[in-house]
Amino acid sequence: MKLSRILKEVKINSIYRTGAKTIKKGGFRKNSNYDPDISSLHYRAQDVQPGGLFVAIPGLFADGHDFIDQARMRGALAIVSQKPVQSDHSVTENISQTKAKQIKNDLTVIEVDNSRKTLAMISAAFFQNPSEKLNIIGITGTNGKTTTAYLIESILSAAGLKTGVIGTINYRYLGKVFENPVTTPESLDLQKILDTMQKEGVTHVVLEVSSHAIDLFRVENCFIDTGVFTNLTQDHLDYHGDMDSYWFCKKRLFTEYLPSGRKKDRAVAVINRENAKGRELFEILPVRGISTGNSADxxxxxxxxxxGLSGIAGNVLTPSGSFDFKSPLVGKHNIENILSAIGAGIALDLSLDHIKAGIENLFYIPGRLERIAGNNGCFVYVDYAHTPDALSNVLGSLKAISQKKIICVFGCGGDRDKEKRPLMGEIAGRLCDLAIVTSDNPRTEDPEKIIEHICLGLKKTCNHEYSLPSLENGFDKKGFVIEPNRRDAIKLGIDLSRRGDTVLIAGKGHEAYQILGNKTVSFSDRKEAQIALVSKAKNTNQPNKGNPKSKSSHEIPWTIADTLKATGGEIICGDVNHKFTGISIDSRNISSSQLYVAIKGEIHDGHSFAEDAVRQGIAGIIVDKDKAKDLPLTKWKEKQILCIAVKNTTKALGDLACFHRKRANASVIAITGSNGKTTTREMTAVVARQHFATLSSKGNFNNEIGLPLTLLKLNHGHKWAVVELGMNAPGEISRLGDICMPDIGVITNIGPAHLEGVGSIEGVMRAKGELLDKIKNGGTAV
Structure with a gap:
């Protein structure tokens, strides 16, 4: 295409050729020297092809004027610039002699006031104004653009129209899908996409229009038939500076573009009047308007x-009549998006049947309250909510329909509007049962600093901060926790959820990446949620079903004072300043931080393995007084190994468990009976775990050794323990009851079992009945 044709509508300050002595001011002089054939347009110097035209535009991080020489070296015939281009050097630097020899072609330079605006104008001209041949629906607003775009696309498809979409997630048409790095492409890319769509048979295009696109003239000379306004709330203040500037930019689509384009006589604006700025905008529209909202006007x-959690249903009144609909989309805010899409359908004069079908045919939008499937009984959603208003809308909608608790995993982007961070924290604190604060796209900011900003607002509405260890077995109080690693935060949120709970993973939605520093790494909230759900499902039959697994490093520590108080023992030797993470009777698998209790069993005597435990690195041991004289105490004393002597280590183990049960402060359900103990215990534990962090006996851990070992695993996170009590002789249930101090005692039945120890069924009844005397005051017997 001839340069003169491309520049036909451009206001030119001057045109000249580098190296020429004469300069033409004030317009284009058409002759063979100044009017070359232009084969391609470019705004990235590295993409320039021989015979192309390069438009030097100032960017946010780089200025195209600094790369004019590169464009010239790659064969550009003409340059559009808003700065003077000298004949022997570029705008910013002199050319070396070597470089000067490489640059042989003279350039035709077109100076303009605004090279970005010019890029849009010449791009439209170069592709012969494809938007004139298409029906363009442009959508703008802080939130809801993508959802509304998907809804309109579905309506157009239901009407049998060949549709293209250009938006945040991608651009697509006729079954083809392409990545889109920004919501609204640069003007050259936009015009090229529209041209391709039009040539391949597309008739209608749904275009998401960002505020950046309006401010940077990306939609200049893109002629829009229907403009849709969703809402305006705080966002992008890092770019616009303040809300007034942001609002001025947004409304230009309706006050400047719609009424001045080549479609101005037929342009229609669809305005959501549920939003305050929408009401304001509707009053000043210079084109025909269609209002949407809840009120009768x-x-x-x-x-x-x-x-509800299954979707939205109801009836809608329109100028063309009313209709019933059912949509799988979730959330109150989506009612506004549905109304906006209906408005676009009415503006395009589509039938109500097609509009209804389009709404009902759209099952989900990627990353917009997208349900992540799982069979755990909890509801997990991924959403793009990254502004205060979006987070408030999504959480408010979920809170209104959720069955139980709401857990929200969220963060805020780095190098972006800092003012919204505490606002989003305040919203999460108010609307969630548990807020998990994590990283979003921190970019070049310190993630911990971003989290600090969020917590400034979060602490205004939620003053209880959990530590990660304290959540090992769930939570029962409204609060928040910080987990900077987003992958771990997502897993934590899903692990902590119970049947009927709702987990919202907010901020990144459809994005398949995370920006850390200057690197972009692969990361998907949706995939991470799926992985966490699968992992949770695999653990549903484990003893800690539905709960995060306990870790020994997070058990309640044992001091020497605690140990002596529990057992009544005396120190024989060793360092009295030791602390221990737990209790063990197994010298083979003991941790060096645990206290070893030497138990004398029917076959083996733990005292015989004391030295093995010492070789494992332990620092403390409890022994029978009668066995102490046979142990290498002198050697242990030299190694500062603590040795405590008690009358009976088996009884001491039970005493330690009783002491621990009291300080863990969990409620206990103790189950005994001649038959059915294990089945009843397992079923009871399953029920309890649906609502509480619950510990349960393993296998046949139901005697004077197994019961204490179970109770010694309690930590502050546990709310219930379900234990099994077995017996062979009178008095054994009584002892086990002393250890576990049950709040609820369950006797399944009385039958002819263990008669060798108790003599008769009446003896079994009396032995099992010992449990009733051990139930705590105010407790329950079943």
Whole structure:
């Protein structure tokens, strides 16, 4: 295409050729020297092809004027610039002699006031104004653009129209899908995409229009038939500076573009009047308007709306009549998006049947309250909510329909609007049962600093901060926790969820990456949620079903004072300043931080393995007084190994467990009976775990050794322990009851078992009945 044709509508300050002595001011002089054939347009110097035209535009991080020489070296015939281009050097630097020899072609330079605006104008001209041949629906607003775009696309498809979409997630048409790095492409890319769509048979295009695109002239000379306004709330203040500037930019789509384009006589604006700025905008529209909202003064409004975790249903009134609909989309805010999409359908004069079908055919939008499937009984959603208003809308909608607790995993982006961080924290603290604060896309900011900003607002509405260890077995109090690693934060949120709970993973939605520093790494909230759900499902039959697994490093520590108080023992030797993470009777698998209790069993005597335990690195041991004289105490004393002597180590183990049960402060259900103990215990534990962090006996851990070993695993996170009590002789249940101090005692049945120890069924009844005397005051017997 001839340069003169490309520049036909451009206001030119001057045109000249580098190296020429004459300069033409004020317009384009058409002759063979100054009017070359232009084969391609470029705004990235590295993409320039021989015979192309390069437009030097100032960017956010780099200025195209600094790369004019590169464009010239790659064969550019012409340059559009808003700065003077000298004949022997670029705008910013002199050319070396070597470089000067490489640059042989003279350039035609077109100076303009605004090279970005010019790029949009010449791009439209170069591709012969494809938007004139297409029906363009442009959507702008802080939130809801993508959802509304998907809804309109579905409506157009239901009407049998060949549709293309250009938006945040991708651009797509006729079954083809392409990555889109920004919501609204640069003007050259946008015009090229529109041209391709039009040539391949697309008739209607749904275009998400960002505020950046309006401010940077990306949609200049893109002629829009229908403009849709979703809402305006705080976002992008890092770019616009303040809300007034942001609002001024957004409304330009309706006050400047729609009424001045080549489609101005037929342009229509669809305005969501539920938003305050929407009401303001509707009053000043210079084109025909269609209002949407809940109140009776709107042209499109809902009636008898019901919404839940399964979707939205109701009736909508329009200028063309009313209709019932059911949508799988979740959330109150999606009612506004549905109304906006209906408004676009009405503006395009589509039938109500097609509009209804389009709404009902759309099952989900990637990363927009997208349900992540799982069979754990909890509801997990991934959403793009990254602004205060979006987070408030999503959490508010979920809170209104959720069955139980809401857990929210969220963060805020780095190098972006800092003012919204505490606002989002305040919202999460107010609307969640547990807020898990993590990283989003920190970019070049310190993730911990971003989290600090969030917590400034979070602490205004939620003053209880959990530590990660304290959540090992769930939570029962409204609060928040910090986990900077997003992958771990997602897993934590899902692990902590119970049947009926809702988990919202907010901020990144459809994004398949995370920006850390200057690197972009592969990361998907959706995939991480799926992995966490699968992992949780695999653990449902484990003793800690539904709970995060306990870790020994997070058990309640044992001091020497605790140990002596529990057992009544005396120190024989060793360092009295030791602390221990737990209790063990197994010298083979003991941790060096645990206290070893030497138990004398029917076959083996733990005292015989004391030295093995010492070789494992332990620092403390409890022994029978009668066995102490046979142990290498002198050697242990030299190694500062603590040795405590008691009358009976088996009884001491039970005493330690009783002491621990009291300080862990969990409630205990103790189950005994001639038959059915294990089945009843397992079923009871399953029920308890649906609501509480619950510890349960393993296998046949139901005697004077197994019961204490179970109770010694209690930590502060546990709310219930379900234990099994077995017996062979009278008095054994009584002892086990002393150890576990049950709040609830269950006797399954009395039968002819263990008669050799108790003599008769009446003896079994009396032995099992010992449990009733051990139930705590105010407890329950079943």
């Amino acid at each position: 709107n042209m499109i409004r809902p009636k008898k709306i019901e919404h």
